Every structure is written in structure tokens, then in C-alpha cells.
Amino acid sequence: MSDSTPKLNLLIVEDEALIAMTVKDALLSYGHTVVGIADTVTSALDISRSCPVDLALCDVRLANGDSGIDAADGLAQQGIPVVYLSGNCPPDAVSPLVVGCISKPFHTAGLNSAVLVSYQIAKGGERIEVPPALTLYN
Template identity: 40%
Template sequence: MLFGRRERRISRIMVVEDEPLVAFDNETMLQDDGYVVVATVDNFADAAAVMAREPLDLILTDISLAGEGSGIDVAREAAARGIPVLFVTGNCTGEAKALAIGCLAKPYSERVLLGTLEAVDLSLQGRAPKRVPGELTLYAKA
């Protein structure tokens, strides 16, 4: 189709967020745009369990999480399984940069989140995004 939507590499997403309103907003925005939110969890243990049983195209995770473990631990587990990670946080550390495709600074709007996913999708396909939201930092490993 000439003017249809392009094929997405990212379809199945897990949201790892311990702020309930942010988690709900992310889940709603993603589903409204046609993404499959496989799970929304608030801690490392639950995230690891989902990774073990579900195919995922991307994980959106905050760095600070409830309970034991952090978003860094989520990213390490994801890397071992070949799942790309996008941090959504107020502060990406040096270690985070080595583990993720990028970092989206909080707070962000629906438009920014969806633009971020489009840029990340293109990066995962090896293509340069035409537009990158100002709140997003993509890393070289993309």
C-alpha cells in the first residue's frame, strides 16, 4: 500500500514501571496505537518471569523499580535473551547506556512516546530515523 502504515519490527512490548499511573498511561497509549502489551509489571522478578515465557520485541523499563532488583537488572536479563531495552527514566547512567538501545527522559507525552517507538523501530531495522524526539537519546549500539 502506497500510503499505508509501514511494517513494524516492534509489536510485542513489556512495560516495567513501578509508578501505577505511568504504567497505566504507557499501557493505554501503546495499545491505542496497535502495540501488544504482553505484560505490565513493577519489579525485576516479575519481568524476568515474563521474559522466560513470552516472546518480546522490546522492553520499556524504568531504572528504579519496586522490590529487589532494578531496571539495570531487567536490561541485563533482556540482553542475555536478545531482547532490546529502552529505558524510560529521569536519569540514564553510564551502565544503562551500555545495556539499552536508548533512553527516554521522563516526563513525556503520548506523541513523544509514539515518536520514540518509531525511531527505535527504525534503528532496530538498521535505518536512521528521520525524526528523533528531543527527550530521546539513541545509543550507538542501535
């Protein structure tokens, strides 16, 4: 990763421990910081209030019957951009800050570029080379 590539504070909202750890390990290998892993709406919002979060990666189906769409909406209301990471990508976004969806199964090699493009778009940057794994909403 070049020095000009942002190193982001990321929140993972995922109830499957193995997937969460795989995503975390991949993101850490690119120099990002994972501020927390949440498996419910409440835990996602609690973490986001206690740590600076640049972008959240959010599954759609969470523990205890929670909805990742609700988590994404709550995070977006706090001004945090979100990209879904799900086998059940919603057809549209609940907020302009919900940038897109990375479909499961995904390749960890493409995860970093999808995260960086999502962050850039959420911050009003140009859409450049959208990776195949990322479906944009806007």
C-alpha cells in the same frame, strides 16, 4: 498508523502503576500489544520468558529496591531490545541492545515514534529522525 508500521509486542517494566497504565494506554492506542507490566527484575524476566517481546520499556528504579539496569541487562541477554523510560537516564548502556532512554516526564504523543525508532535501531536499521524525547546510546 500506516499498514507498514510495525505493531510490536511490548513489555513495560515500571513500578509506578499510574505511569505504567499511561504508557500502556498510549501504546495500545497506536496498535501495539502490551504483553505485560512488570515491577521487579524477576517479574520482567518471567514475562519475557513466557511471551514474545519485541521491545521492553524499562524504568531505572523498580519496586523492592530492584534495578531497572539489571532488568535491562537480563532482557538484553535474552536478545530483547530495551529502551529506558526514566527520570534518571543512565549515562550509558549495559548492552548494545539497550538502545537509549526516554526521559520522564514525557509526552505520550512522542512515545510511539520513540518506540518505533528504538526498535528499528535495535534491529540494525538506519537512524531516521530521532524524536527529541529519545536519547540514543550508540
